[in-house]
Amino acid sequence: MSRAADADPEVLVVGAGPVGLCTAIELARRGVRVRIVDRRGEPRRGTRACTVWQRTLEVFDLMGLPVADYLDSGVPYTHRTHHFAGLPPLVRPADQSGTPYPHPLLIGQSATEDMLTRHLAGLGVRVERGLTAVAVEQGPARVTVRLSGADGEVHTARAGWVVGAQGPHSTVRDEIGAGWDKQPCPGTQLLQIDARWTGSLPGDPAHCHLFLTEAGSLGTAPLPDGRHRFYAGVADPDPARTGDPDVTEVLDAVRRVSGVSDLDFHDGRFNWRVRLYNAVAGTYRVGRCLLAGDSAHTVMPVTAQGMNTGIQDAFNLGWKLAAVVQGRASARLLDTYEAERRPIALGLAERNRRTYWGGVGPVPPFELLHSRLTDAGAGHTGLPLAYPDSPLSAGTPGPAGAPGPGSRVPDVPARGGTERLFRLLGQGDWTLLAFPEDPSDPASADVAAKSASAAARRAGIPVHLVTTAGRESVEDTSGTLRSTLGAEAGALLLIRPDGYVAFRGGVHDGTALDQHVALAQA
Template identity: 35%
Template sequence: MDSTGSSRDTGSVIVVGAGPTGLLLAGDLAAAGVPVTLVERRPHRTSNLSRAFAVHARTLEQLDARGLADELEAKGQRLQRLRLFGSLFLELAELPSRFNHLLVVPQYEVEKLLERRAVDAGVTFAYETEVTGLAQDADGVTLHVRTQGESKDLRAAYVVGTDGMRSSVRTAVGLPFPGKSVIRSVVLADVRLGEQPDNVLTVNTVGDAFAFIAPFGDGYYRVIAWNRAHDVSDDAPLDLDEVRETARLALGRDYGMRDARWMSRFHSDERQAPKYRVGRVLLAGDAAHVHTPAGGQGMNTGLQDAANLGWKLAAVVGGRASEELLDTYEAERHPVGKAVLRSSGGLVRLAMAKRPWTLAARSALAAAVTRARPARTRAMGQITGIGVRYPAPRGAHPLVGRRVPDVALQGGTRLYEALRTGEFVLILPQGSPDKLDGVRVAHWASERRSALLVRPDGYAAWARDAGGEEGAEGGVKSTDVPEVFAGYSLR
């Protein structure tokens, strides 16, 4: 890539922001053969400042499709029961997934894994590089940056902003970030404990106080605490006594907190950009949406944004798809971001309920989720990402747009192993040809006679039930499989 404002190769992408979303996206693009530069304002170092500790089932499935899930699982602790508030628990063992649990692992472990993959795939990293503006034209985007006191331009076919809530990329394209601060003066502290908690995650709310404790795995614990009655600015002084007091109010004891190596305050916002794409510039992760940490959905939603966008952007840059495919990114992920804002915000409001009508609503929700399986399934599907479904064209098969489980394939393999090539996978009945007009083919391990075309991100693109006319392909003909999916050429 040229730094003078021209470009030797406009078939490249610049990703701005080296958090989990940016690392996954950059790695996917590079693995698909796209030249990609990852720009990051901060210096290169491992940070313990992350707030995320929860990796949900759908994110683990996406990592499994990249051969990373098992390694990450070895670094964390599994939790099969997730407490949301009061008496409301989700029994994650009921999830229809190989990952029927929540993985408790610090965000920096996710970042280290994704960074290693990105490096191995050939991503170019530009640390200590700040975006100061951009300009786009019919052929690409010129990104204005400052690095080591020097201003220069970088050029690429597309730019993706994954640079967080204060996104310079979002600002540069003039997109607003409407919303509001909903939780002020939340305190963070990394401490040692004199008493080990009984559970992997310790979380509770009493009155105005909320507290959360999770292990780093190195002897330190992250404490997140909030006392609604103590509303001060983010720069107000903070000491460990305040953290202990809030923990005692919410948890009944402070577990002997001591030896704080870091403490800080922050506020939590609920915001979403009205658009995720402006021409050749796209947004993902916290640059596109931020919300409260309730349910641990933040990092997971961003990673799933990246999984949706990566294969589409690689196909467009590589000439295998028209630009209309990029429109499906916003159409599919913007509603998901909106739903996460609603669910995470609702959980916070119910957890901190004080008025009689909100307390009644909380009790009703807890009862419905506990007693009614459909309500429980919807709640788990929303929080874990398993239940996300994308819009389907009119008249499409009912499976289109749905997540495809990790089904067994002939030969002792699984679907998410087959997806590691980054291609569509067409699953056909046993006895069908191994090739079908250039489409990657796999076969059901069972006697199933239907056909299913699976997108690289694990969602159904096309399906057909077994027909009455049995042929060499079990009633599925090569002409039945669409040649083009939303502008993507399958042939």
């Protein structure tokens, strides 16, 4: 019998979109009995969230997913060209260094869900479809969820924990009273279509484009099937109008924003109308129920961050919930999930509110925005995201440019260039890197190993001693790993299962490391 068939799993995941699937994978691959249900009888088709940023690709790698095959199924996002009214176009490369996935990927959401579903099935868990959560009741040791089938029959499911990943309309969130602060963006709408096109639309069609004019905003992106995604933020003349737009309505909006009158669409599909709003739940956890993805935060789909942010929720939550379920950490560890992830959602909602232009209200200062593009950072990639203020982050900052407490560890060459750091981290467990003060001196290596071993041994954390001698667990003859991580003077780096630094200190800071490990697992 598969785990999905267990009547009383350790965790019930409600919702089988990318976030729910990632949550279930993170739990199942750690040996947690998980069940996942979804209200839809069949997977939802369509491209929907089609931009997968660099950090999300790293997350998929750390989860053990077939990233190479996934990349082959999409198209690389290589450049973005900005067209601001009255100003020359500005072309910006989309690649980032310090990662094996320098380019974002453009691929339909259904392809992402298919990959995740197949991988989850390989772990022995299959999505149970046609089951809608209609009620949630918490007890001291179990959560009872009433599930309504497509035939109207009500089933009772019990689990030690429940993760709500249903999307914006979340029964789990409403049932547990988590709150939902919804901030609408009145007077504007987003119209979208995937289509082939002809006409004099400027710029390289292999690039992504953003147009900002007095009429509103327009984005385009190439898709794997040869179509392009067009999404236009424009004034909403009739907020009472429901239903998806026809091709003519979308085309009219795109022509008005771009100023290209001879543009035409062919073979269009997935027409979509969105009335925009931001919303973040008041809390991500109530008792034994947790929220992730759009159930925890729904942001305007104009910066391609919603799905990516939700997947990082799942990646953050999965290892923590598994540790609690398996008795390796107390439930207090789950408090760090909200502490780390909710501020990310609040910040994203605020940025979207400030930067979205939908043809309503004061016209933005296009010249000023254009001038600032050259200084724009890489925040949208997910790579700079960090948790420096988390209770799980401790120790010293380290040299400038080096990952400090709460920072992502870059995937750099290790073992003499024959392996990468992510492979040392395995598929998601705690890891301790010990850098001797003198990497070529056995006595110095012994000091670093001894300082690291006491805390690691008690916590069951593997220690990788990094030297140039080749006799230890990690050979760093070229010094690439040492220099990239800022460990030239020696260091102890405790890395979390999700690839962020939990503790950073010198080789003689074993006592402080021991104390932090005990706190993190208390």
